[in-house]
Amino acid sequence: MRKKIVAGNWKMNTLPAEGVALAQEVVAGKGTVCNCVNFIVCPPFTHLSEVARVVKGSGIALGAQNCAAEEKGAYTGEVSAAMIAALGCEYVILGHSERRQYYGETSATLNRKMAQAYAHGLTPIYCVGENLEEREAGKHFDVVKAQIEEVVYELTPEQFSKLVIAYEPVWAIGTGKTATAEQAQEIHAYIRQVLAAKFGAAAAETAILYGGSCKPGNAAELFAKEDVDGGLIGGAALKAEDFLAIGRNGFGK
Numbered sequence: 001m002r003k004k005i006v007a008g009n010w011k012m013n014t015l016p017a018e019g020v021a022l023a024q025e026v027v028a029g030k031g032t033v034c035n036c037v038n039f040i041v042c043p044p045f046t047h048l049s050e051v052a053r054v055v056k057g058s059g060i061a062l063g064a065q066n067c068a069a070e071e072k073g074a075y076t077g078e079v080s081a082a083m084i085a086a087l088g089c090e091y092v093i094l095g096h097s098e099r100r101q102y103y104g105e106t107s108a109t110l111n112r113k114m115a116q117a118y119a120h121g122l123t124p125i126y127c128v129g130e131n132l133e134e135r136e137a138g139k140h141f142d143v144v145k146a147q148i149e150e151v152v153y154e155l156t157p158e159q160f161s162k163l164v165i166a167y168e169p170v171w172a173i174g175t176g177k178t179a180t181a182e183q184a185q186e187i188h189a190y191i192r193q194v195l196a197a198k199f200g201a202a203a204a205e206t207a208i209l210y211g212g213s214c215k216p217g218n219a220a221e222l223f224a225k226e227d228v229d230g231g232l233i234g235g236a237a238l239k240a241e242d243f244l245a246i247g248r249n250g251f252g253k
């Protein structure tokens with residue numbers, strides 16, 4: 001049985017006190033959602049230690065939104081995998097389209113970030129997805145395949161067994177435009193096929209999350225699909241009730 005995951009990517013939102021309050025509300029409401037759902041919250045770095053205290057013992061896991069490609073040293077402004085692991089993070093989002101687009105992250109950078117994450121016991125949530133132009137040109141399968149081959153194919157089978165993937169079409173992120181459940185299923189199944197070509201049967205166990213304007217109103221339809229194992233939620237993760245409702249509507253009470 002694959003893990004069912006609902007992960008909140010808070011991006012660069014909330015001040016520390018607001019983040020703590022949001023995490024407290026998520027913890028308080030978790031009981032209204034099926035125990036089968038693994039919730040993860042990914043606040044900004046600055047809130048990690050305080051949010052870690054809030055979620056401790058609640059069954060809600062903590063993740064970071066990024067980590068450095070280097071172990072440590074003279075890298076002004078960077079935050080290492082060791083640092084976020086020491087604060088209690090179990091997960092780290094890597095390769096988000098905003099990092100690729102605005103901060104020039106390439107597959108070469110991401111290989112090093114993945115290595116750092118695994119070296120410090122973190123589970124990467126590796127994001128893939130095409131932009132609108134690529135989708136309209138019918139290149140989405142090729143784009144996602146390359147993003148997987150260049151980064152995921154470099155993992156050992158043991159590392160791969162822990163990986164979480166998030167498929168996030170760039171044209172659906174923060175736009176209110178969601179991929180249809182059929183579009184999501186089609187590409188999730190394809191992603192699983194690409195993973196299986198390298199890792200065989202282990203690909204059947206990989207959680208593949210959908211991201212991009214996922215909301216309480218569309219979670220049920222999306223998560224009902226065979227290869228959609230949950231969501232990576234941006235905007236709707238900033239309201240505890242919406243975040244919880246995505247889990248509830250998607251996977252039950």
Ligand code: PGA
Pocket residue numbers: 009168172173174175211212213214232233234235236
């Ligand atoms: P969104 O963001 O839910 O606001 O579209 C998803 C993401 O970028 O992870």
